[in-house]
Amino acid sequence: MALVQEIKPSKKNLFSINSQTVLGNEAIAFGLFDEGVEYAASYPGTPSTEVMDQLLDLSLNSSLIASWSTNEAVAFEEAAATAITGTDSAFVCKSVGINVAMDPLMTLANSGVNGAFVIVVADDPGMHSSQNEQDNRLITLFSRLPMFEPSSVQECYDLAREAVKLSKKYKIPVMLRSVTRVSHALGIVTRRPSLLTPKVEFKKNPQRFVNIPGNARKNHHRIIELRRQLKEEVISSEFWEEIKLGANPDYLVVTSGSSANYTKEAITALNLNCHIFIPKLIAPFPERKIIEIAPKYKKLIVIEELEPYLETKVKHVIQSNKIKVQVYGKEDGITSREGELTTEKLMANLAKVLNINYEPPKVISKQIIDLIKIRPPVLCAGCPHRSTYVLIDKLLKKSNPIYCNDIGCYSLGVLPPHNTADILICMGASIPMATSISLTKPENMGVALIGDSTFWHSGIPGLANAIWKNVNILIVIMDNQTTAMTGDQPNPSATNSPLDIAKTVEAMGAKTITINPMDFNKYRKSLQAFIKDDGVKVIVSKYPCALNIAREIKKEGKTLPLAKINEENCNGCNMCIEPLGCPALTLNKKRLAQIDPTL
Missing domain, CATH: 3.40.50.970 (Thiamin diphosphate (ThDP)-binding fold, Pyr/PP domains)
Incomplete structure (x- = not known):
């Protein structure tokens, strides 16, 4: 079939x-x-x-x-x-x-x-x-x-x-x-x-x-x-595929999914005679098929990424049915339990385990590799989260904060120059972590940093818990009105819905202030007083994602305006470059600030 x-x-x-x-x-x-x-x-x-x-x-x-x-x-x-x-x-x-x-x-x-x-x-x-x-x-x-x-x-x-x-x-x-x-x-x-x-x-x-x-x-x-x-x-x-390479295959190879692609390439390149068995329905595992074909071979190789799922299944079948075949898998060095598999890794591992002559492909010289600049992940040019981080850093420098971050674009706050992430586990964990830190480390301020989509995803139970326990923490909800990191998907407060983050937080009983992070000097004094209050304090830092602003302008058939710095007002102090870390802000030949129009 x-x-x-x-x-x-x-x-x-x-x-x-x-x-x-x-x-x-x-x-x-x-x-x-x-x-x-x-x-x-x-x-x-x-x-x-x-x-x-x-x-x-x-x-x-x-x-x-x-x-x-x-x-x-x-x-x-x-x-x-x-x-x-x-x-x-x-x-x-x-x-x-x-x-x-x-x-x-x-x-x-x-x-x-x-x-x-x-x-x-x-x-x-x-x-x-x-x-x-x-x-x-x-x-x-x-x-x-x-x-x-x-x-x-x-x-x-x-x-x-x-x-x-x-x-x-x-x-x-x-x-x-x-x-x-x-x-x-x-x-x-x-x-x-x-x-x-x-x-x-x-x-x-x-x-x-x-x-x-x-x-x-x-x-x-x-x-x-x-x-x-x-x-x-x-x-x-018959949810499987079988490939026979060579008239008399020496090995039976069991693999599936993406690993099957690397397997085909590696075995062909090494010129091995193999019978490759690729189940497409991996659960329930096709045990009877293994019982049928495994006795024909002396060696069975299992190739898979991450955990030894197929290997465990295969070994169970082999041992339960007393089939005389040697099984090679993770412990033998065929593949690792971590990271992605590649054809090159697999070829090297197979050659080593099976004692096959193999010459690895020549790689680019180390000198050339050292010249290639690695581009780290970075917040987009014009991202409002960057301004929020600068503001929070200025406000909390003397408060000995422990930053509990969450999952989203703002997770990149862990990188210089912001350095506003000390702990990150999973979506929604920031507020519960800040809660327990406030109870066990009173000398520190527990600060939770969470996005708008993550707040609706799993932030509300943590907020309710913090209010219930009446802890002294600061929560910063970074509301860019979209689910940006995964591709600008909507979330409950980013659409034309009656849901509003600030109103929800206030209704739950937390002290709340909403700010525009792009004009943080306007809010600095009021925020300095706000963070000194006891109890759960929530700052909703609200400004649209820079990419969305650009999209909306283009939808209207307009051209994006080019921002420029007035050189007469710039003294080259770098204060707009170093604290923000914006990739669009650089120095020109005069050592004065400029905005890269391509970003």
Whole structure:
């Protein structure tokens, strides 16, 4: 049976067959949409954001309802409810976003759904934009949820459709795991015709969907029995790819996802005779296929990024069935448990472990590398957060502050010249951390720095806790009226909604002042008095993202005005350059300040 069955065109088709060049994330969105998903919810987070961006575009001229939510748990619960009541649904998040949704996920894994429910998670090996390197394949071990893992843009599309079908067939959530290099890969995808699927009527079933302990126990038992059926599905559907290189392969190689791409390149370059087995549905793992092919080889190599998920599965099958084959994996040095895999790393590791002659490619000389300037991440030119940091630094210099930062553009406050981040853990942690510091380190001022989107995401519980405990802390909410770091997505107070951060904070009982950070001299005296008050104090520093200001001007058909410095008023003191650290501010040949028009 083919990996993905083609759907023959019919009069009910919504689309003609067509090919286009898209990102892996966009291909996932097309797959979900073409298979009939009608509700999708997400919270933005790299590297998953483009899935929802594309779904939002598709929703403009269709019955699909797609939207951003305040956080991942809320998004998951929205999509879960629609799936339970019969609407094919999807939830999308980045690697660490799944942590926020784990509470409802673990319950839904047992109770199941009526319509389809696909959970798309994009992991981030190498931590390009994440605070940890978690491998979410491990979720399948305790949730028992099925998981697909694509390795190409076309597979992102195909397996998204297969995930919808599998979820619908067994009435359980199905996971689709991507990684940065697959999500952001650019490739050609061929879309297949969509069929209109009949609506599923919701029949009330509290014994299944009201998860009190008595019902939950029955759900758990039922879902364990269902997993046995799923194992048969893995074999009958043949969700795998097999490649044989050479007439008589010496090695069996098991790999999946993005690692499969590096594997093909490395093995071809090393001219190894191998039988490569690539499962696409990695949970349940196709144990019977390993039992079938492993005895034919003396050596079995497992190639994967991060945790030894496949390796553990393979070794369990080999040992349980007493198959005589030597397994090479993480402990043997085939791959590392940290960082991204590359073809070059894999070639070197395979050559070393298998004792193969290998000449690494010549690298650029160290002298040339030393000349290449590394550009660190930096706040954009004109970013209001920069002004906020300068103001906070001036206000709190004598207060011995401990800065508890949060997740967003403003996390870059950790870098010089601002140095306004001492602790950062995860979204929403800044206020609870400042709270406990104020109780245990009274000689320091606990300062929480949090953005507008993060405040709505998970800042409110921490604020309620701080007010309840009546602690002496300063909270700075940096409101640039967008979710900027992930690509200018809206948040509850950045749209035409009645929600307002300052009013919300005041209603909760905290002392509040709203300022314009671009005119901080106006507020300096009032702020100096404000921060001396006892209790929870909140500064809402509100000014639009500089990129959004530029976009709005361009939308109106106007040209961005070029800012210039009056040289007659400049004495070259550097006071506008050093404290701000703005990349657009430099010195000209006269050693006077100038603004780079290209920035």
